[in-house]
Amino acid sequence: MLTRELLPIPMTSGGRLDINSGVARLSGKIWATLWKDDRRPPGTAVLIVHPASNFIGHYALEELASRGVAAAGLATRYVGNDSALIMENCVLDVGAAIRRLRELGYEKIVLVGNSGGGGLAALYQAQAENPTITHTPAGDPVDLTTADLIPADQIVMAMAHPGRAVVYTEGLDPAIVDEHRPFDRDPGLDMFDPANGPAYAPEFVSRYRQAQLDRNRRISDWAFQQIEALRARTRRSPSGGQEVPDDLPFVVHGTAADPRFLDLSLDPSDRAVGTLWGSPWVANFQPASLGHLTSLRSWLSQWSHEHSRANAYRRLPGVKAPVLVVSGSADCAAFPSHARGMYDAVGHDRRELVEIKGADHYFQGRPDLAAAMCDHIVEWAR
Known part of the structure; x- marks a missing residue:
């Protein structure tokens, strides 16, 4: 039984x-x-x-x-x-x-x-x-x-x-040029711009993949810098000792921008167009899709491609x-x-x-x- x-x-x-x-x-x-x-x-x-x-x-x-x-x-x-x-x-x-x-x-x-x-x-x-x-x-x-x-x-x-860091980076939107303004976009790296595809040219995909790695690395470098900067923010606790915040949350926009979601000729299979969360354009910004809210320390352990x-x-x-x-x-x-x-x-x-x-x-x-x-x-x- x-x-x-x-x-x-x-x-x-x-x-x-x-x-x-x-x-x-x-x-x-x-x-x-x-x-x-x-x-x-x-x-x-x-x-x-x-x-x-x-x-x-x-x-x-x-x-x-x-x-x-x-x-x-x-x-x-x-x-x-x-x-x-x-x-x-x-x-x-x-x-x-x-x-x-x-x-x-x-x-x-x-x-x-x-x-x-x-x-x-x-x-x-x-x-x-x-x-x-x-x-x-x-x-x-x-x-x-x-x-x-x-x-x-x-x-x-x-x-x-x-x-998670691998697949996250493969979906990280490299067209975002300002981490706080997700709709300020580089048209030359925008998979959602019809001028680029689908289908996507090999040269575009190559530039796109490198730009994804570059964005991930920039966020990782920034996370290390912020952790170091937090050490200077000490204050005296009510008990008389020293206390300091050791982590901060932050938002990452654009995490469902893998060209394979729209171009089935890339990594061909029997899959349908789209993501686990529906339309790639919507999922790219939707809070319930992958890894939009994280912390400095969690980013390095969970989402950083390098670390x-x-x-x-x-x-x-x-x-x-x-x-x-x-x-x-x-x-x-x-x-x-x-x-x-x-x-x-x-x-x-x-x-x-x-x-x-x-x-x-x-x-x-x-x-x-x-x-x-x-x-x-x-x-x-x-």
Whole structure:
């Protein structure tokens, strides 16, 4: 009989105030949902992760459990709010979840990075196998070398892109010339200007991609400068000591401007024109789309192309565990080059690349294709 239970998991302190809710912060816990077949002894557990999405109700959990493995969906400390997210703390959360599953008797752990969880899963496994990180990109202490992270036995990149900083930069609008005035635009770098396409010429795409990297780097440099400047803003506290703000929030406009959203000849697949949030032009400025509100420290850890560590292209070459990459031919968020790039990055032959024909990012209207993904994961686990 399939059962579902809510797992409380001890949360390692991140050392800073980056969770708004006092209830969540003071509880000292994160949470996961565990689906399992009570008629089977503990064996293999599949853990599905993402930095900020609530995977407690993930669509694959019951399907996986019905195939004879236990399936857990994790909610990190940043569930539903990535504005102050620190990737290194997400690694600690994944580590705590794997440790809890081991304590429950599961001998084999398959770590699944779904969507934006791909970069996190790759970073976790790399650090669990060979821990090196002692500080965040902003310089805050977060010692993964002493965190006793337990490596997963296998890794799955499921409908995943290589990392939030990568896909974010690929959607960062380079036509914005003033970070405070999103509609003051450089027409020569505007994918929404009909004079440029679609279709987009190779020369335009090349300039566009470089300008995206340049904008990301400018924001990263500015974030470091602002963190340094904050150190001068000390004041005397009521208790007589010194206090200083150590982070600030800011807005990033234009984050859904990937030319692939409008030009299907770029990175060709079966996808439809558009984004996960609808029209690219609207999603580019819509608060609910990707990464418009962040903080200085979170930007460096989560969105900075140069400084974020959660990049599967960079992490997978050192990973020793077997790696399965599952992609959808109609996915408009994780593109064919992402899947191929992650597969090629794996530094050994215990790897597999699977494409599910017709599957979009969320398998909308196609539970049969979601079931096919679960079949691949369970077959791989066995």
